[in-house]
Amino acid sequence: MDKTFGALLARMHELRDLGGLIALATWDQETYLPPKAAESRAFQLSTVQGIHHERLVDPRLGELLAWAAGNPHLTDDQRAMVRVLAEERDRAVKVPKALVQALAEAQSRGLVAWREARKANRFSVFQPALERMLALRREQADAYGHDGERYDALLEGYEPGMRVARLSPVLSALRDNLIPLVAALQSAPREVADLFEGRRFDPETQWRLTLRLLGDMGFDLEAGRQDKSIHPFSSGQNPTDVRLTTDLEEGTLSALFSTLHEGGHGLYEQGFSPAHFRTPLANAPSSGLHESQSRLWENQVGRGRPFWTHYFPVLREAFPQALADVDLDTFYTAINRVSRSLIRVDADEVTYNLHIVLRYELELLLIRDELPVDELPAAWNERMRRFLGVVPPDDTQGVLQDIHWSWGEFGYFPTYALGNLYAASLYRAAQRAMPGLEAGLARGELKPLREWLRTHVHAEGYRLPAEELVRKVTGQGLTDVDFLAYLKSKYGALYGVKL
Amino acid sequence: MDKTFGALLARMHELRDLGGLIALATWDQETYLPPKAAESRAFQLSTVQGIHHERLVDPRLGELLAWAAGNPHLTDDQRAMVRVLAEERDRAVKVPKALVQALAEAQSRGLVAWREARKANRFSVFQPALERMLALRREQADAYGHDGERYDALLEGYEPGMRVARLSPVLSALRDNLIPLVAALQSAPREVADLFEGRRFDPETQWRLTLRLLGDMGFDLEAGRQDKSIHPFSSGQNPTDVRLTTDLEEGTLSALFSTLHEGGHGLYEQGFSPAHFRTPLANAPSSGLHESQSRLWENQVGRGRPFWTHYFPVLREAFPQALADVDLDTFYTAINRVSRSLIRVDADEVTYNLHIVLRYELELLLIRDELPVDELPAAWNERMRRFLGVVPPDDTQGVLQDIHWSWGEFGYFPTYALGNLYAASLYRAAQRAMPGLEAGLARGELKPLREWLRTHVHAEGYRLPAEELVRKVTGQGLTDVDFLAYLKSKYGALYGVKL
Numbered sequence: 001m002d003k004t005f006g007a008l009l010a011r012m013h014e015l016r017d018l019g020g021l022i023a024l025a026t027w028d029q030e031t032y033l034p035p036k037a038a039e040s041r042a043f044q045l046s047t048v049q050g051i052h053h054e055r056l057v058d059p060r061l062g063e064l065l066a067w068a069a070g071n072p073h074l075t076d077d078q079r080a081m082v083r084v085l086a087e088e089r090d091r092a093v094k095v096p097k098a099l100v101q102a103l104a105e106a107q108s109r110g111l112v113a114w115r116e117a118r119k120a121n122r123f124s125v126f127q128p129a130l131e132r133m134l135a136l137r138r139e140q141a142d143a144y145g146h147d148g149e150r151y152d153a154l155l156e157g158y159e160p161g162m163r164v165a166r167l168s169p170v171l172s173a174l175r176d177n178l179i180p181l182v183a184a185l186q187s188a189p190r191e192v193a194d195l196f197e198g199r200r201f202d203p204e205t206q207w208r209l210t211l212r213l214l215g216d217m218g219f220d221l222e223a224g225r226q227d228k229s230i231h232p233f234s235s236g237q238n239p240t241d242v243r244l245t246t247d248l249e250e251g252t253l254s255a256l257f258s259t260l261h262e263g264g265h266g267l268y269e270q271g272f273s274p275a276h277f278r279t280p281l282a283n284a285p286s287s288g289l290h291e292s293q294s295r296l297w298e299n300q301v302g303r304g305r306p307f308w309t310h311y312f313p314v315l316r317e318a319f320p321q322a323l324a325d326v327d328l329d330t331f332y333t334a335i336n337r338v339s340r341s342l343i344r345v346d347a348d349e350v351t352y353n354l355h356i357v358l359r360y361e362l363e364l365l366l367i368r369d370e371l372p373v374d375e376l377p378a379a380w381n382e383r384m385r386r387f388l389g390v391v392p393p394d395d396t397q398g399v400l401q402d403i404h405w406s407w408g409e410f411g412y413f414p415t416y417a418l419g420n421l422y423a424a425s426l427y428r429a430a431q432r433a434m435p436g437l438e439a440g441l442a443r444g445e446l447k448p449l450r451e452w453l454r455t456h457v458h459a460e461g462y463r464l465p466a467e468e469l470v471r472k473v474t475g476q477g478l479t480d481v482d483f484l485a486y487l488k489s490k491y492g493a494l495y496g497v498k499l
Numbered sequence: 500m501d502k503t504f505g506a507l508l509a510r511m512h513e514l515r516d517l518g519g520l521i522a523l524a525t526w527d528q529e530t531y532l533p534p535k536a537a538e539s540r541a542f543q544l545s546t547v548q549g550i551h552h553e554r555l556v557d558p559r560l561g562e563l564l565a566w567a568a569g570n571p572h573l574t575d576d577q578r579a580m581v582r583v584l585a586e587e588r589d590r591a592v593k594v595p596k597a598l599v600q601a602l603a604e605a606q607s608r609g610l611v612a613w614r615e616a617r618k619a620n621r622f623s624v625f626q627p628a629l630e631r632m633l634a635l636r637r638e639q640a641d642a643y644g645h646d647g648e649r650y651d652a653l654l655e656g657y658e659p660g661m662r663v664a665r666l667s668p669v670l671s672a673l674r675d676n677l678i679p680l681v682a683a684l685q686s687a688p689r690e691v692a693d694l695f696e697g698r699r700f701d702p703e704t705q706w707r708l709t710l711r712l713l714g715d716m717g718f719d720l721e722a723g724r725q726d727k728s729i730h731p732f733s734s735g736q737n738p739t740d741v742r743l744t745t746d747l748e749e750g751t752l753s754a755l756f757s758t759l760h761e762g763g764h765g766l767y768e769q770g771f772s773p774a775h776f777r778t779p780l781a782n783a784p785s786s787g788l789h790e791s792q793s794r795l796w797e798n799q800v801g802r803g804r805p806f807w808t809h810y811f812p813v814l815r816e817a818f819p820q821a822l823a824d825v826d827l828d829t830f831y832t833a834i835n836r837v838s839r840s841l842i843r844v845d846a847d848e849v850t851y852n853l854h855i856v857l858r859y860e861l862e863l864l865l866i867r868d869e870l871p872v873d874e875l876p877a878a879w880n881e882r883m884r885r886f887l888g889v890v891p892p893d894d895t896q897g898v899l900q901d902i903h904w905s906w907g908e909f910g911y912f913p914t915y916a917l918g919n920l921y922a923a924s925l926y927r928a929a930q931r932a933m934p935g936l937e938a939g940l941a942r943g944e945l946k947p948l949r950e951w952l953r954t955h956v957h958a959e960g961y962r963l964p965a966e967e968l969v970r971k972v973t974g975q976g977l978t979d980v981d982f983l984a985y986l987k988s989k990y991g992a993l994y995g996v997k998l
Contacts, residue, residue, distance in 0.1 A: 017546035020539065021520050024527060032531075036722040037740035040519065043777065047516035051550060223535040241536035278542065 005071075005078060008064045011055070012085060013278045016237070018052045023237035030229045031245060053100075056092045065089065077281060080463045084280040087160070094143045103140065106133045107407050114406030123377045123395040126406070131373050133408045134366055141367070151367045154411035158287040159418065161465040164364065166478070167414060174417070174480045175357040179387060181487065181499055182351055185338045186389075188495040195334030196252050199322045203248035203255075209318055210246055210259040213311075217263050217297065218450040219244075220270055232258040234294075236269035239282060253315075257298050257335075264297030265290060267450055271458025286466035287412065291419025292426060293453065299349050299420075300427040300486070301441065301449065308332050310444035336494055340388045342397045350487055353420055354387040359402070359413040367410055422470055424483035426457065429474040504570075504577060507563045510554070511584060512777045515736070517551045522736035529728045530744060552599075555591045564588065576780060579962045583779040586659070593642045602639065605632045606906050613905030622876045622894040625905070630872050632907045633865055640866070650866045653910035657786040658917060660964040663863065665977070666913060673916070673979045674856045678886060680986065680998055681850055684837045685888075687994040694833030695751050698821045702747035702754075708817055709745055709758035712810075716762050716796065717949040718743075719769055731757040733793075735768035738781060752814075756797050756834075763796030764789060766949055770957025785965035786911065790918025791925060792952065798848050798919075799926040799985070800948070805940035807831050835993055839887045841896045849986055852919055853886040858901070858912040866909055921969055923982035925956065928973040 022045065029041050055061070068074065068082045110129045117126035141150035149164050156162075214226060224242035232255075235243045244262040246255045268290055272282040284290040301307050308315075312328045323331070338348045344355040362379055365371035371379055380399040385391050392398030404412055430452050431437050440448055456473045464472065471477045488499040521544065528540050554560070567573065567581045609628045616625035640649035648663050655661075713725060723741035731754075734742045743761040745754045767789055771781040783789040800806050807814075811827045822830070837847050843854040861878055864870035870878060879898040884890050891897030903911055929951050930936050939947055955972045963971065970976045987998040 013542065014546050017543040020543045021524060021547055024524060024543075025520060028523060028527070032724060032726075034720070034722050034724055034740055036719070037737065040737045040739050040776070043512065044516040044519045044523075047513050048520055048547075220535070221533070223533050225531060225533055227531075238536065238539045240539050241533055277539075 003064060003067045005068060005074065008061075008068055008082070009279070011058075011061050011064065012081065012280060015052065015055055015085075016278045016280075016282075018048060018055070020237045020241070022048055022052065023235050023243075027235045027243050030231075030233065031227045053092060056089055061089060062093070077275065077463065081279050081281055084283070084462050088280065091144055091157070094145070095140055096143065099136065099140060099143065103136050103408065106136050110406040110408060111403075114400065114403065118396050118400050121394050121396045121400075123399055124374075126400065127373055127376075130376075130405060133405070134369075134373065134410075137408055137410055138367060138369070151364050151411060154367065155414070156411075158412050158415050159466065160286055161467060162286070162288070162414075162418070167360075167418075168364075170421070170478055170480060171353075171357050171360055171414065171417060174353055174421075174483075175387065177480065177484055178350070178354050181484075181491075182338070182340065182354070182388065184497055184499055185350065185491055185495050186340065188497045190494075190496045192333050192337040192495075194337065195326065195330065200250050201253055201319050201322055203250055205318050206248050206253070206255045207246075209315070210255055212314075213256065213259055214244070214263050214266075216444065216446050217260070217267060218447045219263050219266050223270055224266055226259070226262075232262050234262040234265035234269070236265070239270050239272045239274075239277060242266045242269040253335075257302055260302035261294040261298040264294035267297070267453065268293045268458050271450075271454040272461050273459045276461045281461040281463060283462040284466075285462045285464060285469060286418070287415035288418030289422055289457070289466040289469065291415055292422035293457070295419045296423040296427050296453075300423060301446070303336055303349065304438070304441065304490075305332050306438040306441035308335075309442040333494060336491070338491065338495075340390045342384070342390060342392050343401055349420070350491060351388060353417045356413055356417040358383045358387055359404075360417070363405070363410045363413065418466075418478065421478060421480055421483045422466070424486045425470060425474045425476065425479060426453070428482045428486070429456075502563060502566045504567065504573065507560075507567055507581070508778070510557075510560050510563065511580065511779060514551065514554055514584075515777045515779075515781075517547060517554070519736045519740070521547055521551065522734050522742075526734045526742050529730075529732065530726045552591060555588055560588060561592070576774065576962070580778050580780055583782070583961050587779065590643055590656070593644070594639055595642065598635065598639060598642065602635050602907065605635050609905040609907060610902075613899065613902065617895050617899050620893050620895045620899075622898055623873075625899065626872055626875075629875075629904060632904070633868075633872065633909075636907055636909055637866060637868070650863050650910065653866065654913070655910075657911050657914050658965065659785055660966060661785070661787070661913075661917070666859075666917075667863075669920070669977055669979060670852075670856050670859055670913065670916060673852055673920075673982075674886065676979065676983055677849070677853050680983075680990075681837070681839065681853070681887065683996055683998055684849065684990060684994050685839065687996045689993075689995045691832050691836040691994075693836065694825065694829065699749050700752055700818050700821055702749055704817050705747050705752070705754050706745075708814070709754055711813075712755065712758055713743070713762050713765075715943065715945050716759070716766060717946045718762050718765050722769055723765055725758070725761075731761050733761040733764035733768070735764070738769050738771045738773075738776060741765045741768040752834075756801055759801035760793040760797040763793035766796070766952065767792045767957050770949075770953040771960050772958045775960045780960040780962060782961040783965075784961045784963060784968060785917070786914035787917030788921055788956070788965040788968065790914055791921035792956070794918045795922040795926050795952075799922060800940065800945070802834055802848065803937070803940065803989075804831050805937040807834075808941040809943035832993060835990070837990065837994075839889045841883070841889060841891050842900055848919070849990060850887060852916045855912055855916040857882045857886055859916070862904070862909045862912065917965075917977065920977060920979055920982045921965070923985045924969060924973045924975070924978060925952070927981045927985070928955075 025041060025045055025048070029038075033041055065082055065086045068078070069086065074082065106129070110133050113126045113129035117123060137154060138150055141153035144153035144156070146153040152163050155164070155167070211221070211226060215221060223240045224244065226244045226246060228247065229245035230247060232244070232246050234245075244259070244266050246259050246262065248255045268284055276282040308328060308331060312331055315331075316323045316326070336348065338350045340351060341347050344352070347355050358380070361383065362371065362376065365379070366373065366376070377395055377399045381391050384398065430449060434440075434448060434452060437449060457469065460469055467477045492499040524540060524544055524547070528537075532540055564581055564585045567577070568585065573581070605628070609632050612625045612628035616622060636653060637649055640652035643652035643655065645652040651662050654663070654666070710720070710725060714720060722739045723743065725743045725745060727746065728744035729746060731743070731745050733744075743758070743765050745758050745761065747754045767783055775781040807827060807830060811830055814830075815822045815825070835847065837849045839850060840846050843851070846854050857879070860882065861870065861875065864878070865872065865875070876894055876898045880890050883897065929948060933939075933947060933951060936948060956968065959968055962968075966976045991998040
């Protein structure tokens with residue numbers, strides 16, 4: 001076998017190209033696929049994913065990676081490529097084919113059972129499928145290997161390097177800080193009404209605004225695009241072809257925030273270094289760090305007063321009738337309304353992480369086999385009462401609300417909270433580095449922030465693990481300090497209370 | 500190795516799924532791909548085409564096919580699948596890898612040189628690339644094997660089973676019939692003006708009309724879609740996901756005709772038997788037969804008086820201002836205006852095949868090495884004068900007008916003429932089988948024709964070679980009799996001459 005770095009690179013390119021086709025076929029599935037083609041698309045995806053897996057576990061790739069790992073003449077980037085691909089390959093090799101197939105089948109069945117359970121509004125309909133999925137995920141965790149904490153092996157798939165021993169104390173402290181903070185805001189004298197009730201915003205005008213926002217953020221619409229889908233998402237795999245979607249609803253302006261969110265993901269994908277194209281380094285080091293970019297643009301920027309100082313006049317010009325009686329202050333307050341909602345995806349910045357900690361605690365117990373599955377709804381409701389002071393009236397608005405567990409995604413939820421914490425720390429670092437940042441945002445200048453993020457975060461790709469990269473940029477690793485300071489300062493002022 | 504038909508079928512499915520992804524990536528390239536992603540898409544396509552080729556030439560597939568070919572227990576359909584895939588595989592195996600690469604490179608260079616030559620308006624700029632391509636195609640023809648006629652080996656790639664010895668006499672006779680026919684029409688007393696000059700048709704209204712036409716034809720928009728692209732095309736590979744494109748131009752109604760054309764291709768793709776999905780039988784047996792379906796809907800139906808008896812009032816309602824002074828007769832005559840144009844893609848039904856015969860004669864000479872490449876422009880112009888009585892003022896409007904040769908497509912042009920001849924024969928057979936066909940068309944009933952074509956042509960898939968299938972349906976093989984009768988009857992009446 002030809003053992004050169006060029007031969008290894010050719011295999012990296014091939015894997016990346018296959019990944020790009022998988023991303024295209026998945027994007028198409030959610031945007032333009034004719035309804036009757038669902039089954040044939042599933043076949044196509046299964047075939048190309050199978051070939052991707054086959055190429056990844058190919059023993060000759062293993063030999064090349066072993067050779068490269070022992071080669072003292074590689075550059076730092078080449079060494080990082082070898083490390084990242086070797087880790088991905090090792091995980092793929094460890095799961096026996098029978099388990100891969102059993103998991104795929106359990107995912108299909110899980111999704112069906114979850115949908116049926118929601119229709120029946122009864123968790124018990126979903127319970128057997130969830131039990132089966134948990135058993136398979138534990139088996140998979142054991143196949144990956146761990147130091148006694150199975151959840152670590154699953155978390156590794158989304159947040160490489162993160163461990164329960166590191167994560168739990170941070171999230172528990174965050175929970176213990178947020179519970180009284182939410183209570184204090186709820187008992188604040190200032191009441192914030194729901195501004196959007198009954199107002200109408202023309203979807204076509206919203207669409208043009210979202211495209212303008214993307215352009216203003218510095219998202220390159222010649223190296224990406226935006227389309228419509230039922231649920232907004234972003235799809236990368238290739239820095240010159242980054243696809244975002246949004247969902248336009250007449251009764252809200254949520255499309256603007258989802259565009260800022262997906263645009264944040266999109267800027268990350270477009271910001272990888274050309275030197276890393278078609279290699280494993282053109283990747284975020286973790287889901288949490290990826291999420292930090294979407295959250296930063298959606299929340300720190302997009303729910304901030306500087307941003308709307310510039311854009312509220314634009315918005316009122318776009319919707320002169322709907323916003324005739326609204327001023328900047330009212331609008332800014334309304335888009336930061338804190339409420340104890342039952343549904344995670346509707347939650348505000350303050351309560352959101354409580355929804356996450358709840359799920360993290362429960363899935364950790366489930367994977368550890370320390371919570372019988374039939375007790376899950378009660379455990380959910382008990383935490384909802386304790387964390388947020390509200391109790392779901394039924395399972396659909398409670399334990400059945402998210403799709404993740406039906407698909408067997410255990411270990412993914414905490415990355416949302418990591419995204420929020422990293423976003424706050426990175427934004428604070430940007431503020432320190434650029435004293436005029438918010439004055440610029442108030443003039444509609446979004447690109448300096450993109451440049452700073454591109455240089456310090458995006459262009460790094462997957463050279464460093466997420467927390468290490470954050471430490472390099474902000475001077476500290478994972479912490480809730482910046483996030484809590486951000487919340488207290490912003491919401492104290494908004495609600496007129498000392499937090 | 501597991502020698503069962505199931506194992507062979509799994510390989511057919513895999514090849515078909517890969518083909519579907521190639522089709523998707525190609526469609527996306529022409530519709531939604533961000534401009535800066537052109538290079539990465541080329542990489543992705545090259546990778547997946549390489550894997551398709553690798554799977555096709557896999558010796559184990561060869562063993563399975565050999566086993567299946569000798570198995571007496573297969574059904575007729577299974578036997579046909581084995582035959583079709585074995586033929587495709589044999590051709591792929593015969594071309595050495597170095598030649599495949601040389602051809603790919605020559606195609607890229609050919610395209611660049613052709614574009615430059617058009618810009619410079621000088622054939623000589625393109626000549627070296629064309630000579631190189633011809634040499635490689637001859638080499639490829641020899642690799643495929645032939646009985647002394649290299650062109651046969653290339654034609655086989657588009658029109659399996661067709662041979663120069665069968666094709667040349669038909670096309671020569673057609674030419675000799677068409678030349679006087681065109682001359683007779685040109686000297687006819689009736690003059691037909693260009694109706695479209697200066698009129699404007701709102702593109703959005705055109706778009707809605709094209710979608711209505713597709714629905715009326717019975718094209719299933721839940722198993723396919725229409726988008727916009729610079730050049731209209733259709734993309735199959737999967738009967739539940741058939742994608743068409745159109746190009747809307749304000750100054751013409753050409754989108755309506757291109758939708759009928761691509762819709763005809765699309766109905767073929769949607770009409771394959773579910774029993775053949777994901778196998779080589781869900782294919783037209785030849786490009787010519789595929790083209791017969793597009794030509795039949797565009798010309799026999801879409802430029803016919805019965806069709807416009809129903810649709811002209813619809814059209815005038817859609818464009819009341821642009822068509823205020825036009826009646827059905829004027830419109831019907833205008834869309835069938837015969838003119839000696841220099842450009843093939845602008846040609847009418849009568850002159851079109853003369854453009855094709857010209858190209859066929861020239862490329863046959865080129866492949867046989869009987870025409871020096873530097874004499875090609877003169878040979879082109881001489882035939883234009885002889886066939887159509889006009890001579891191109893420059894190379895761009897002459898020998899450089901088509902992209903096909905730059906891409907090395909020798910053997911493709913005649914399939915356009917085959918499409919026209921087969922279309923006329925099939926339409927005539929449909930008329931015989933359904934005496935009320937044209938009365939129905941005049942009431943806007945297009946679906947009975949789709950049903951008849953589906954049953955007799957589409958659902959057959961690739962069970963029989965093209966000409967054999969046509970013979971089964973019409974009672975005769977390739978012939979110009981029906982086509983010439985159609986032209987004489989239609990254009991004699993239109994131009995008021997006895998033909």
